[in-house]
Amino acid sequence: MEKKITVLPGDGIGPEVVASAVRVLQAIGKRYNHEFQLQYAEIGGAAIDQYNNPLPDKTIAMCEESDAILLGAVGGPKWDNNPPELRPEKGLLNIRKTFDLFSNLRPVKAFPSLLDASPLKREVAENVDLMIVRELTGGIYFGEKHRDLDQASDLNIYSRAEIERIVDNAFELARLRRGKLCSVDKANVLETSRLWREVVEEKKEQYPDVEVEHNLVDSVAMKLITNPGHYDVVVTDNMFGDILSDEASVITGSLGVLPSASIRSDNFGLYEPVHGSAPDIAGQGKANPAATILSVAMMLRYSFALLNEAAEIERAVSAVFEDGYFTADLAKGDSRALTTDEWTDRVIAEI
Amino acid sequence: MEKKITVLPGDGIGPEVVASAVRVLQAIGKRYNHEFQLQYAEIGGAAIDQYNNPLPDKTIAMCEESDAILLGAVGGPKWDNNPPELRPEKGLLNIRKTFDLFSNLRPVKAFPSLLDASPLKREVAENVDLMIVRELTGGIYFGEKHRDLDQASDLNIYSRAEIERIVDNAFELARLRRGKLCSVDKANVLETSRLWREVVEEKKEQYPDVEVEHNLVDSVAMKLITNPGHYDVVVTDNMFGDILSDEASVITGSLGVLPSASIRSDNFGLYEPVHGSAPDIAGQGKANPAATILSVAMMLRYSFALLNEAAEIERAVSAVFEDGYFTADLAKGDSRALTTDEWTDRVIAEI
Ligand SMILES: CC(C)[C@H](C(=O)O)[C@@H](O)C(=O)O
Ligand SMILES: CC(C)[C@H](C(=O)O)[C@@H](O)C(=O)O
Numbered sequence: 223m224e225k226k227i228t229v230l231p232g233d234g235i236g237p238e239v240v241a242s243a244v245r246v247l248q249a250i251g252k253r254y255n256h257e258f259q260l261q262y263a264e265i266g267g268a269a270i271d272q273y274n275n276p277l278p279d280k281t282i283a284m285c286e287e288s289d290a291i292l293l294g295a296v297g298g299p300k301w302d303n304n305p306p307e308l309r310p311e312k313g314l315l316n317i318r319k320t321f322d323l324f325s326n327l328r329p330v331k332a333f334p335s336l337l338d339a340s341p342l343k344r345e346v347a348e349n350v351d352l353m354i355v356r357e358l359t360g361g362i363y364f365g366e367k368h369r370d371l372d373q374a375s376d377l378n379i380y381s382r383a384e385i386e387r388i389v390d391n392a393f394e395l396a397r398l399r400r401g402k403l404c405s406v407d408k409a410n411v412l413e414t415s416r417l418w419r420e421v422v423e424e425k426k427e428q429y430p431d432v433e434v435e436h437n438l439v440d441s442v443a444m445k446l447i448t449n450p451g452h453y454d455v456v457v458t459d460n461m462f463g464d465i466l467s468d469e470a471s472v473i474t475g476s477l478g479v480l481p482s483a484s485i486r487s488d489n490f491g492l493y494e495p496v497h498g499s500a501p502d503i504a505g506q507g508k509a510n511p512a513a514t515i516l517s518v519a520m521m522l523r524y525s526f527a528l529l530n531e532a533a534e535i536e537r538a539v540s541a542v543f544e545d546g547y548f549t550a551d552l553a554k555g556d557s558r559a560l561t562t563d564e565w566t567d568r569v570i571a572e573i
Numbered sequence: 574m575e576k577k578i579t580v581l582p583g584d585g586i587g588p589e590v591v592a593s594a595v596r597v598l599q600a601i602g603k604r605y606n607h608e609f610q611l612q613y614a615e616i617g618g619a620a621i622d623q624y625n626n627p628l629p630d631k632t633i634a635m636c637e638e639s640d641a642i643l644l645g646a647v648g649g650p651k652w653d654n655n656p657p658e659l660r661p662e663k664g665l666l667n668i669r670k671t672f673d674l675f676s677n678l679r680p681v682k683a684f685p686s687l688l689d690a691s692p693l694k695r696e697v698a699e700n701v702d703l704m705i706v707r708e709l710t711g712g713i714y715f716g717e718k719h720r721d722l723d724q725a726s727d728l729n730i731y732s733r734a735e736i737e738r739i740v741d742n743a744f745e746l747a748r749l750r751r752g753k754l755c756s757v758d759k760a761n762v763l764e765t766s767r768l769w770r771e772v773v774e775e776k777k778e779q780y781p782d783v784e785v786e787h788n789l790v791d792s793v794a795m796k797l798i799t800n801p802g803h804y805d806v807v808v809t810d811n812m813f814g815d816i817l818s819d820e821a822s823v824i825t826g827s828l829g830v831l832p833s834a835s836i837r838s839d840n841f842g843l844y845e846p847v848h849g850s851a852p853d854i855a856g857q858g859k860a861n862p863a864a865t866i867l868s869v870a871m872m873l874r875y876s877f878a879l880l881n882e883a884a885e886i887e888r889a890v891s892a893v894f895e896d897g898y899f900t901a902d903l904a905k906g907d908s909r910a911l912t913t914d915e916w917t918d919r920v921i922a923e924i
């Protein structure tokens with residue numbers, strides 16, 4: 223297989239973790255006989271510095287003629303006081319919207335060897351294996367905004383079609399997993415949530431093999447912590463998904479191991495770690511590349527349908543953790559922390 | 574002191590826990606020489622059954638001529654399929670709006686003797702003592718809603734004045750506590766959040782003794798679990814407050830011990846447990862009355878400025894837990910669970 227990938231290293235530790243993930247990707251290519259062509263472009267702070275635009279046209283053009291995008295991270299104190307249009311995260315919001323990447327997948331899976339670092343009791347966190355499916359291009363993120371001296375507003379708006387496609391996506395994912403879907407809304411207060419719930423009720427006829435529950439966002443915010451093992455696939459809107467997926471990310475004990483995918487209907491997608499750009503440790507070889515490496519695995523699975531290759535990366539990452547190798551964020555007690563590159567070498571050696 | 578209190582027992586376990594709290598209130602009245610006059614009215618499902626209205630005019634009239642409101646809980650499967658206007662929680666939303674109860678206080682304090690029941694590791698949950706201050710009468714809860722066949726929307730809208738009064742409230746509370754305020758928003762996406770942040774920045778000049786931080790809602794959703802001890806007072810809008818306060822409620826190990834207050838500028842207020850109506854255990858003497866009893870303590874403190882009396886109730890509740898007495902939700906191993914009434918007797922004996 224031949225695929226072209228646009229790589230957007232971004233800011234902070236972005237370039238380091240992306241470099242690791244690219245090495246793993248190339249190792250997989252060699253082992254399974256695929257050719258991954260890479261082209262690099264700017265986004266976020268790096269793009270603001272060079273082009274005064276967090277998502278330059280050149281970057282868009284390159285992404286357009288590629289099969290998938292790999293992103294590091296954006297942001298940093300340098301741009302924190304910029305106006306909204308010139309902030310690094312605007313690049314992220316724009317790329318999602320430009321490429322209609324409406325389906326954001328955030329799997330949260332416990333690695334037994336990392337659970338000491340979790341704020342949750344081991345018996346609560348172990349065996350967690352859930353996937354948050356967040357609608358990423360609609361809702362209050364992109365609805366009309368108003369501001370005058372005395373008042374501000376944001377419109378939360380969803381069309382039936384927007385809800386249908388993300389709900390279909392979630393049903394299909396649930397069917398390939400343990401067949402359970404939890405749809406999250408605030409139907410006792412929001413009109414958008416009542417439409418959301420209606421769509422899920424209609425759609426469920428088409429997926430009789432999937433067991434569906436509706437739950438309110440406040441109640442899920444509790445249960446994700448008291449009983450995260452309850453969940454398989456969780457589907458929700460843009461704003462609730464933002465909050466719940468970050469909340470769920472604490473279960474594993476490390477943001478450094480959580481990948482994400484943002485996918486369009488034709489399976490074109492953007493892959494990035496859940497963590498941010500961590501400017502405080504940038505350039506020191508301390509960054510944990512696991513999340514970005516696992517994001518590459520998601521790319522192989524969801525954009526290229528290379529299921530074995532994806533599983534191979536996931537197995538390798540697990541094995542390195544099981545063998546007791548950790549980067550600085552996870553190394554405990556007297557065990558020496560590996561550098562970003564050393565840890566990546568271990569993963570490649572497993573492949 | 575003489576005070577008139579309207580009691581709204583509501584549905585499910587509401588009547589039981591309210592009965593306990595009223596007994597504790599009367600005990601305090603006797604001990605400190607206050608006269609608390611009680612009058613009872615309907616809300617929620619009970620009011621729908623009797624008046625076809627979750628908040629009857631008669632209830633409003635009674636609340637109007639009283640000094641505070643004590644509420645049990647509303648809701649139950651019986652009314653789950655009613656249209657929105659005839660649902661129990663509509664009574665709750667209406668009473669908040671009718672009486673302009675804009676400031677919702679939800680303290681979360683760890684009881685050392687309950688931490689075994691927490692999903693969090695003991696070292697994470699112990700020493701937690703935070704207060705979530707949620708704006709309760711504005712934002713997306715009450716903004717204009719639209720719905721047609723293909724589309725739905727909810728308007729999130731805040732005026733400067735609405736933000737100012739809740740932020741002032743939070744600053745004043747922080748000043749009486751540990752002097753730390755965390756304001757939560759999503760200023761990188763929402764216009765309402767940018768106005769919110771502006772107001773906090775302006776207000777902080779008036780409270781130089783309070784240390785202020787701004788943080789994004791997704792990031793707070795993580796940190797409330799990884800490092801809840803970091804927080805003192807947390808102030809946020811209606812929707813974020815709904816989610817974050819329920820999330821924070823898991824820290825203590827039991828919803829059954831969490832009180833709340835919903836207060837107007839003149840200190841008139843409604844007091845209710847955070848937990849719901851738990852119809853599955855209603856009428857069995859299994860309900861934990863601690864949350865409602867502690868809500869009465871909040872009433873004494875915030876509406877009547879009876880600080881010693883409030884502290885006395887809180888001390889009594891703590892002492893009963895320390896002595897190892899629990900209701901069914903918290904009794905562990907071989908220790909016998911006390912009934913709602915037995916547990917309440919213990920608290921009264923401490924006063
Ligand atoms: C940076 C920000 C705009 C973004 C979001 O809210 O979507 C981030 O929090 C995320 O979840 O990817
Ligand atoms: C019942 C519901 C409308 C209510 C809310 O969302 O405010 C409840 O969740 C609460 O937090 O008191």
